Amino acid sequence: MKFNERIVLSVAVATILSACTAAPERNETLERARTLVLAVEQSPRAGIAAADIANARTSLDKANNLAQSKTKRADLEFEATNAALSAQIANEKILTAQANEQVADGTAQRQAVLLQARERDAQRNVDSANDARRQADASQTRADSLEMELADLKLQRTERGLVLTLSDVLFDTGLATLKPGAYAPLDRLATVLKEQAARKVLIEGHTDDVGSDQNNLSLSERRAQSVQASLVQRGVNRSQITALGKGENFPIASNDTAAGRQSNRRVELIFSDGAARIAADPGR
Numbered sequence: 001m002k003f004n005e006r007i008v009l010s011v012a013v014a015t016i017l018s019a020c021t022a023a024p025e026r027n028e029t030l031e032r033a034r035t036l037v038l039a040v041e042q043s044p045r046a047g048i049a050a051a052d053i054a055n056a057r058t059s060l061d062k063a064n065n066l067a068q069s070k071t072k073r074a075d076l077e078f079e080a081t082n083a084a085l086s087a088q089i090a091n092e093k094i095l096t097a098q099a100n101e102q103v104a105d106g107t108a109q110r111q112a113v114l115l116q117a118r119e120r121d122a123q124r125n126v127d128s129a130n131d132a133r134r135q136a137d138a139s140q141t142r143a144d145s146l147e148m149e150l151a152d153l154k155l156q157r158t159e160r161g162l163v164l165t166l167s168d169v170l171f172d173t174g175l176a177t178l179k180p181g182a183y184a185p186l187d188r189l190a191t192v193l194k195e196q197a198a199r200k201v202l203i204e205g206h207t208d209d210v211g212s213d214q215n216n217l218s219l220s221e222r223r224a225q226s227v228q229a230s231l232v233q234r235g236v237n238r239s240q241i242t243a244l245g246k247g248e249n250f251p252i253a254s255n256d257t258a259a260g261r262q263s264n265r266r267v268e269l270i271f272s273d274g275a276a277r278i279a280a281d282p283g284r
Contacts, residue, residue, distance in 0.1 A: 029080040030063050036087035040094065048097045049090035056086035150192065153185050160270050164189070166227065168265035176222035178230060186227070189269070190234035200272040202242050203227050208261035209248045221245025223267050 037056045040046060046053055063079035066072050155164050170182035178186075193199060205220030224243040232238050253260035 027067065027076065027080065029077055029084065030067060033060050033063060033080040033083035033087065036084050036091070040087050040090040043091075043094050045094045045097055046090075049093040052086050052090035052093065056083045056090060059083035059086060150188060153188065161273060162271040164269040164271075166267040166269070168262055170267075171223060171226075171265075174219070176219065176226045178226055182227075182230070186230050187234060190231050190236050193231065193236045193240055197237065197240070200240050200242070201231075202244065202270040202272075204268045204270065205243075205245045206250060206252075206264060206266050206268065207248050208251070208264040209255045210261065213247060217245050217247035219245075220247050227267055227269070 033056075037053070037060045040049065040053050040056065059079045060083035063076050063083055066076040066079060069076075150164060153164055155162055157163075166182065166185070170179050171177065172179065193201065203224045205222070205224035207216040207220050209216070211219075221244070224245055228238075228241045228243040231241055248255075248264070251260075251264040252266075253263040255261050255264060
């Protein structure tokens, strides 16, 4: 054999050997299956779809083995496709579980927020009840204090609250000028009102039915205002005091007797509760 022929033959043999040792042809179905199976195997929730992942791995291993043989191309495609489908099923289960967990977390968070809101509302109700109770206790304490301070002045508990009555004998007949006898009780009253600045007092003047309605209304107003002015002179804040004339319209006794008429000629001081409220007279 000539030298040139030997060279040609050597090149041909090398080419054939190179072709025989070349890497297997790339299979897109197999590559996709490999990617999918690896992804589900590495998922933190792989246990949720363990059976499907196991099926996927089994089919993928078979496909990898068949990839070494060119004679079983159809079997390779079949196993790679099965591996990819099993991996997809596993992935759907994993995604569904993840979504359910997120929903559960969201529900738990909403429930926690609602529970916190209910607890805050309950605490506010408790606080409000405690505040109301403290205010009521304080109001009762002030009322008890006022009642004790003015007990000897015949302060009375009525539907309208605590009421102090100044009789007609503290005024000159038919006039609104206070007699010196009124000074002591007004001194006491002024001291209490200055100590309890939140408390208010309504001063109502009343007369008997002797004389005209207009004259009686005017006299009752002037007597109420006279008591108001006397308290202000003694240092009581004017905003604490309201003065009204009621005339002859609200007698507490019969005007047919002298004693009854004297009872009707009066000035009443109605004291507010601790919240500065004065109850309306149900008879008026």
